[in-house]
Amino acid sequence: xxxxxxxxxxxxxxxxxxxxxxxxxxxxxxxxxxxxxxxxxxxxxxxxxxxxxxxxxxxxxxxxxxxxxxxxxxxxxxxxxxxxxxxxxxxxxxxxxxxxxxxxxxxxxxxxxxxxxxxxxxxxxxxxxxxxxxxxxxxxxxxxxxxxxxxxxxxxxxxxxxxxxxxxxxxxxxxxxxxxxxxxxxxxxxxxxxxxxxxxxxxxxxxxxxxxxxxxxxxxxxxxxxxxxxxxxxxxxxxxxxxxxxxxxxxxxxxxxxxxxxxxxxxxxxxxxxxxxxxxxxxxxx
Amino acid sequence: xxxxxxxxxxxxxxxxxxxxxxxxxxxxxxxxxxxxxxxxxxxxxxxxxxxxxxxxxxxxxxxxxxxxxxxxxxxxxxxxxxxxxxxxxxxxxxxxxxxxxxxxxxxxxxxxxxxxxxxxxxxxxxxxxxxxxxxxxxxxxxxxxxxxxxxxxxxxxxxxxxxxxxxxxxxxxxxxxxxxxxxxxxxxxxxxxxxxxxxxxxxxxxxxxxxxxxxxxxxxxxxxxxxxxxxxxxxxxxxxxxxxxxxxxxxxxxxxxxxxxxxxxxxxxxxxxxxxxxxxxxxxxxxxxxxxxxxxxxxxxxxxxxxxxxxxxxxxxxxxxxxxxxxxxxxxxxxxxxxxxxxxxxxxxxxxxxxxxxxxxxxxxxxxxxxxxxxxxxxxx
Numbered sequence: 001x002x003x004x005x006x007x008x009x010x011x012x013x014x015x016x017x018x019x020x021x022x023x024x025x026x027x028x029x030x031x032x033x034x035x036x037x038x039x040x041x042x043x044x045x046x047x048x049x050x051x052x053x054x055x056x057x058x059x060x061x062x063x064x065x066x067x068x069x070x071x072x073x074x075x076x077x078x079x080x081x082x083x084x085x086x087x088x089x090x091x092x093x094x095x096x097x098x099x100x101x102x103x104x105x106x107x108x109x110x111x112x113x114x115x116x117x118x119x120x121x122x123x124x125x126x127x128x129x130x131x132x133x134x135x136x137x138x139x140x141x142x143x144x145x146x147x148x149x150x151x152x153x154x155x156x157x158x159x160x161x162x163x164x165x166x167x168x169x170x171x172x173x174x175x176x177x178x179x180x181x182x183x184x185x186x187x188x189x190x191x192x193x194x195x196x197x198x199x200x201x202x203x204x205x206x207x208x209x210x211x212x213x214x215x216x217x218x219x220x221x222x223x224x225x226x227x228x229x230x231x232x233x234x235x236x237x238x239x240x241x242x243x244x245x246x247x248x249x250x251x252x253x254x255x256x257x258x259x260x261x262x263x264x265x266x267x268x269x270x271x272x273x274x275x276x277x278x279x280x281x282x283x284x285x286x
Numbered sequence: 287x288x289x290x291x292x293x294x295x296x297x298x299x300x301x302x303x304x305x306x307x308x309x310x311x312x313x314x315x316x317x318x319x320x321x322x323x324x325x326x327x328x329x330x331x332x333x334x335x336x337x338x339x340x341x342x343x344x345x346x347x348x349x350x351x352x353x354x355x356x357x358x359x360x361x362x363x364x365x366x367x368x369x370x371x372x373x374x375x376x377x378x379x380x381x382x383x384x385x386x387x388x389x390x391x392x393x394x395x396x397x398x399x400x401x402x403x404x405x406x407x408x409x410x411x412x413x414x415x416x417x418x419x420x421x422x423x424x425x426x427x428x429x430x431x432x433x434x435x436x437x438x439x440x441x442x443x444x445x446x447x448x449x450x451x452x453x454x455x456x457x458x459x460x461x462x463x464x465x466x467x468x469x470x471x472x473x474x475x476x477x478x479x480x481x482x483x484x485x486x487x488x489x490x491x492x493x494x495x496x497x498x499x500x501x502x503x504x505x506x507x508x509x510x511x512x513x514x515x516x517x518x519x520x521x522x523x524x525x526x527x528x529x530x531x532x533x534x535x536x537x538x539x540x541x542x543x544x545x546x547x548x549x550x551x552x553x554x555x556x557x558x559x560x561x562x563x564x565x566x567x568x569x570x571x572x573x574x575x576x577x578x579x580x581x582x583x584x585x586x587x588x589x590x591x592x593x594x595x596x597x598x599x600x601x602x603x604x605x606x607x608x609x610x611x612x613x614x615x616x617x618x619x620x621x622x623x624x625x626x627x628x629x630x631x632x633x634x635x636x637x638x639x640x641x642x643x644x645x646x647x648x649x650x651x652x653x654x655x656x657x658x659x660x661x662x663x664x665x666x667x
Contacts, residue, residue, distance in 0.1 A: 185393030189451075191380040192358055192387040193407030193458055203406070206395040 030194055037267070044260035053257070060261045069245040069262070076156060076231075076241060077224035084220045085213065087164060088148035088171030092209075093201060095172075096185075107176060115167045121166050122233040124156075129153045154236045164232045167223055171216035178212035179205065205227035218277030242266045309371025310336045310461040310495040319352050327352045328519045329366060332463075334512075339488060339496040341506035341527075343542070344516030350499045353516070356466050357497060359383055381410070383574040386455030387464040390471050392447040394439040400426070400450050401435040402582055407458035418654060425457040426450075428487065445476040452487070456494075467499045469505060476518045481508050503543050505532060515539050533575065533659045540661060541586045547594070547631045548586040549606075550663065553579045562655055569625045574658040585660045591621070593657035600639035602652035606631075610647045624649060 047053040060066055093112070095103050113121070129135050129150055136148035143149075152158050182205055190200045206213075228243040240248070243264060250259035300338040312334040316448050319327035327349040342350040353362040357368055359380035367376045375383050386407075404425050406416045426432045429449040439447055446469060455463055465484075469477045485508060488494060500506055506513050506525060514524040515538070523530060523539040536541035541547060551565035551572065556579060563576035565587060574587045595602060608624030608631055622633040633651065643649055 067658070183391065183393055185389045185391055186395055188358070188360055188380070188388065188394040189387055189454070190395075190406065190410070191360075192385050192464070193410055194381045195406070195410035198382055199410055204395060207395075261633070 021181070028204055040260045040263050040267075043257055044264045044271040057255060057261055060258055060267075065240070065245065066262060066265075069240045069242050070238055070265075072156065073225055073243075076159055076163065076239075077221055077227075079156075079160045080167065080224045081220040083160060083164035083216055083219050084168045084171045088168045088175055088216065089209075089213070091168070092152075092172050092179060093205070096176055097205075107172070110169050110172055113166060114173075116166075116167050118162075118229045119233040122162050122230050125153055125158070125162055125165075125234075129158070151235065156236065156239050156252035158234055159231055159236055162234060163224050163227060166230065167220045170219050170223065171213070174212040174216045175209055178209045182208045214277065218273065221273055222277070225270060225273065226266070242269070299515075305426065308477060310493065311369075311371060312340075312462055312495060312497065313369040313371065314353070314356075315367045317353070317363045317368055319349075319356055319358055319361050320364045326519050327356070327363075330521060332374060332514060332521065332524065334497060336495055336496055337493045338511045339498055339509050341498045341500060341510035341513045342516055343500055343503060343506045345501065345542075347518075348516035349519040350514075350516045352465055352519075354499045354661050355496055357383075357462070358385060358387055358464055384461045385460070385464055386458055386459075386460030387450045387466065388448070388455050388468045390467040392439070392444075392451045392471070394447055394451060394454070396439050398438075399435065400431065400437050400439070400442070403439070403577060404435075404454045404457045405451055406454065411458065421457045421459075428456060428490070429453045429483075443476075444472050445480060448472065448480065452484075456491075460494075462495045462497060465496060465500075467500055468498075469502070470500075477502075477505075481505050485509055507544070513543065515532060515542055532657075534661060537586060538660055539664075540586075541657075545591050545632060545634075547589045547591060547629075548588065549626065549629055549631070549659075551583055551585050551587045551595040551660070553583040553585055553660070556580045563660055565660065567606065570604075570606045572606070572658075573655040574604075574660045575655060576660040579660050584663045586663050587660055588659045589631075589653055591632040594631070594633045594651045596633070596635060596638070596649060596651065598650075599653040601654040601656070604653045604655060604658070606651050607648055610645050610649050611641050612645065613642060626651070626653065 013122065044051055045057065095107050125133075127133050130153055131148045131151065133153075135151050139145060140147075140150050152161070186204050187200055190204045195203070222231070226243055227241070228247065231239060231241050231244050232247070243266065246259045246262050249255045249262065314330045314332040316329040316331055317327065318325065318329045326347075330349075330353060331392060331666050332340075343352060352361055356363055357370075357375075359375070359378060359532045363376065367374055369375065370383065370385075374598050395406065398406065401422050404422045408421055413421070422435070423432065426435055429452050431446065431449050431453060434450070436440060439450065442450065446648065448471075451468070468484075470478050472480060481504070488496065488509070496509075498506070498509060510527045513527050513530050514521050515530070516522070517538055523535050525535075530539060531543055534543060534546070537548060540546040549567050549572075551567045551574070553563050553576075554571065555563045555564035557563040557576040559576055562573050563571050563579045565574055565579075565585060569588065572587060578583075580583055598605070606626050608626035610622060611622040612621075612632070614621040614623075618636065620635050620638055622635060624633065631651065633635050
């Protein structure tokens with residue numbers, strides 16, 4: 001090809017149309033997300049006259065109801081995420097590496113939990129483990145008990161169990177995807193070299209699944225920190241989490257500024273967890 | 287990386303004696319494998335002697351990898367027994383069989399450094415730290431990878447990864463080394479080098495029994511003491527490599543193991559005391575090495591392309607004439623294709639007349655009776 005430049009040919013400067021495509025999505029995000037967020041932040045940090053209200057923020061952050069809700073939120077989300085990781089890992093290992101007929105069907109069945117509303121599981125739990133549920137009724141009849149012997153459902157652990165049931169598929173799905181990519185040759189090579197199944201899981205399979213575990217675990221943590229429906233539906237005595245507290249302050253007590261302060265903390269917690277997840281995922285190549 | 291040769295070490299040499307003592311022969315006793323009603327390995331009875339390299343070759347789906355996986359313990363036979371040394375391993379899990387295995391895609395653990403990959407089996411077997419360090423150093427030294435111990439597999443080329451995979455298999459001092467198409471993922475040049483290096487490795491570990499599964503006849507011919515040719519789940523021939531190549535027992539073996547010209551002939555004079563029979567192909571009277579052919583038998587005379595010559599030498603007492611159809615020059619070799627009485631005949635020549643013959647020319651071809659083999663015409667397997 002010739003490098004010669006044709007003399008007298010018109011030189012046109014073309015504008016790149018691509019850079020304008022950022023405008024519509026940015027405008028949409030600003031309208032639907034950042035603007036409401038800014039309103040919440042404004043309501044949290046400024047009083048009605050537009051002056052910073054540090055005293056109210058300080059009072060809320062040191063209040064018993066906030067600290068209790070924070071502790072409940074963190075406890076429940078960490079316990080539920082740990083439960084999801086353990087149950088999800090065991091289920092994924094069985095579904096991926098133990099050949100049995102119907103394993104695909106079971107995996108898809110567990111997947112359907114993702115499609116169901118979260119309160120449905122809670123409702124089912126009420127039928128199963130509630131005061132008048134099948135378990136308690138059965139036990140009371142069998143042992144002639146005057147009161148329902150099982151009452152964990154209306155405690156922190158009831159909420160944790162419900163969240164584990166609802167959110168385990170969020171761990172299971174990425175784990176199954178990660179396990180499907182594990183080279184079976186590596187497992188066989190490890191086995192021939194003398195490694196027993198537990199060592200193979202620990203040293204060959206799990207390292208390959210760490211990005212999926214982190215991704216799934218972080219997602220679970222995010223979702224459980226912000227879980228509202230399950231906690232509300234179970235109505236466990238004294239189990240108030242941050243989202244439930246925000247709801248109570250805003251809707252039941254009309255204390256909008258308090259609700260917004262707690263909402264900002266909740267958002268900061270979520271974004272912090274998300275940042276941690278991205279950092280860890282980036283380091284591990286998830 | 288340069289194609290550094292595998293170098294034997296003193297520790298490995300000592301180990302060869304240990305391996306011999308442990309009894310490392312493999313015995314298939316009517317081993318059959320089936321998936322449901324589909325039989326993939328018909329009853330197989332085969333012995334691999336201690337220190338022997340047996341190459342199993344055959345087309346895809348012939349059952350060779352199934353046989354290897356049955357030895358490894360990943361496939362359970364529906365009938366028959368497998369013994370390694372004096373141990374019946376049929377019901378043992380893979381981790382109790384004392385084997386080493388190298389597969390096509392290396393199967394290195396990507397999150398472990400080279401040294402940890404090689405140490406994996408020893409750690410799994412509960413070896414002491416000092417012993418692990420010594421064995422890892424020896425194994426990596428054996429495959430010329432000692433300086434790569436701190437690297438991760440992703441930082442190595444395909445050939446280097448395969449060396450590490452071999453080192454990992456050798457570090458546990460296996461009774462038997464299973465190689466499942468170990469060089470298939472490498473490019474041609476590296477593959478050639480690796481074949482030579484595996485041959486050198488085996489010379490430094492003469493007690494190591496190797497079952498080598500491949501579809502590449504060159505690898506099998508270069509490495510194996512014996513070859514088993516598989517077809518449709520059965521062994522269609524088995525024997526010492528040179529014997530199988532020079533005297534293939536059937537048409538499939540002749541054509542699968544190297545290139546072969548198969549001239550249809552009619553036996554004129556039965557096999558004599560020297561093992562030769564006289565046979566006719568058209569007007570040509572030819573002498574070929576036979577087994578138990580009788581006068582009047584219809585046979586195939588197998589002649590390898592490199593044993594046909596355009597010029598007569600003293601031992602070339604057989605002569606046929608063909609019409610030149612194609613000439614393919616490939617540098618070191620020139621391939622000629624001739625039509626001999628309707629049968630295409632290939633000639634691989636290193637030396638040709640200065641004036642290359644033109645297609646259509648009538649050319650005489652000469653060959654020695656000792657370079658031929660008569661085999662039954664109707665025996666596909």
